[in-house]
Amino acid sequence: GNSVTQMEGPVTLSEEAFLTINCTYTATGYPSLFWYVQYPGEGLQLLLKATKADDKGSNKGFEATYRKETTSFHLEKGSVQVSDSAVYFCALVNTGFQKLVFGTGTRLLVSP
Amino acid sequence: EAGVAQSPRYKIIEKRQSVAFWCNPISGHATLYWYQQILGQGPKLLIQFQNNGVVDDSQLPKDRFSAERLKGVDSTLKIQPAKLEDSAVYLCASSPQGEPGGYTFGSGTRLTVV
Numbered sequence: 001g002n003s004v005t006q007m008e009g010p011v012t013l014s015e016e017a018f019l020t021i022n023c024t025y026t027a028t029g030y031p032s033l034f035w036y037v038q039y040p041g042e043g044l045q046l047l048l049k050a051t052k053a054d055d056k057g058s059n060k061g062f063e064a065t066y067r068k069e070t071t072s073f074h075l076e077k078g079s080v081q082v083s084d085s086a087v088y089f090c091a092l093v094n095t096g097f098q099k100l101v102f103g104t105g106t107r108l109l110v111s112p
Numbered sequence: 113e114a115g116v117a118q119s120p121r122y123k124i125i126e127k128r129q130s131v132a133f134w135c136n137p138i139s140g141h142a143t144l145y146w147y148q149q150i151l152g153q154g155p156k157l158l159i160q161f162q163n164n165g166v167v168d169d170s171q172l173p174k175d176r177f178s179a180e181r182l183k184g185v186d187s188t189l190k191i192q193p194a195k196l197e198d199s200a201v202y203l204c205a206s207s208p209q210g211e212p213g214g215y216t217f218g219s220g221t222r223l224t225v226v
Contacts, residue, residue: 102154
């Protein structure tokens, strides 16, 4: 079946530090990959996506590259801010289906 | 563009009681989803509608959960009777037809069963 595995949190960083949140997936076919963010008290928001191998999704300074050979979609940001503190979810949608399959989420805490 | 509307925002009930959640998707979005997000876990799909038909309800505990989407617009999710393990955030999302992953999520309803 389809599944997503994320690194355990929380990830605790100081402001301006480099961020990596690991995500790997298992899927048949050619899934589209996503990162969603959930700020405290809010709903899920799409952060970025990639629909085919070697695509790079980017938004708000965050980036992730679709690596088919390693079945990975790691989230990176060069310099985090306190306002980036949130829970980040990696997810996939498989070709022919529309339902999102989520990882368990990784909480990011950024201190000043 | 108005977002996905959900109500209520919070609900506290006793076990064995019933509860209903409402969702109004983005206008024109054919596909509507209900997800359950238990604390510390990722959202899990309960049911997916395409217009007013059910596409996937394989993860819906049908002995206690039911959902409908009359007229292919807004939707109601019901739990009867509730159990303690149903405590979670219930998220509604909608997407245009044929746009995998192009979801917009509502803010969710936080249910606490005591």
